[in-house]
Amino acid sequence: MTLFAALIQEVQAEQSLPPPTPDPCAAQQYSAFDFWVGEWEVFRTGTETQVATSRIEKVSNGCAIRETWMPLRGSGGASLTTLDPQTGTWHQLWVGAQPGRVFFEGGPVAGAMVLTGYWGRTPEGEPNLVRMTYTAADDGSVRQHGQASADHGMTWSDSFDLTYRPKSG
Template identity: 75%
Template sequence: MGILAASLLAIMQQAMLLQGSAAPPAPTPPNPCAAEEFAAFDFWVGEWEVYQTGTETQVATSRIEKVSNGCAVRETWMPLRGGGGSSLTTLDPQTGTWHQLWVGGQPGRVFFEGGPVDGAMVLTGYWGQDAEGRANLVRMIYTLGEDGSVRQHGEASVDHGQTWGPSFDLTYRPKEG
């Protein structure tokens, strides 16, 4: 074996030894938003046709998806008569409170907060005004139906939650095909 071949063999052996002693790559850290508490609103995730509850009157389509590494739920609301809007909902793991920001087709935004209550997601915030100009406190209650639909039932209060009245009632049905 010539000097050049012997030197090349020695270099290759040295390289193989160095490769074998290299530390294995660090494991991927666990996803902090894969914890069970971040799944409390997953029943709403899907592609939906939205109807006035109890009717065959479709008012919108809606896409609900997990985003931001599973740390948030985003709705893209597409009413049949234009306008549209989006919400982004996430859990604050330090307080256990869910927060939603809604931005619709008109200027402004609405903040809701709440969390799971008896198998439903309940979010409350101030949205709009009544005929006398008083701020409406709105409570939205999302419940999963036995048929896989999701009901979003809204109630409004003009006395800071002492009394509540119906505001809206929608049923999200899984989009076909």
């Protein structure tokens, strides 16, 4: 068989294939957290104190977002965030350098992504509720503001405040 005949046969075989199925996670609802996707340098908000780098990427055919957290000191961690299409709720699993994991859930609120979960315990032994609010800024950065509640969400106090800035060249 000549090279030309082989190419024609290959093209004919491709034409007989069924059309590709649409990406199941291409719908708009799956892009609500895409503003967090990127390569980042992470700073304490309002300072030039860098605390980490972070890689946020779409994975699993665009159905999930994976964070690889790389602090400048200490050990890293990773999260996997996805939308449950049945409930419209976003879920995040965080695994750090310590045993165990943390589950967060929530969704878009007024242009931000708000995720809440129990992380550790208060000094009194009560579950420590943590709320993380991710907000995209006009300059391309993303603020991650963490608040904690020892009274099941009745009152909140600031826990951490980070700004993800696009990684420079």
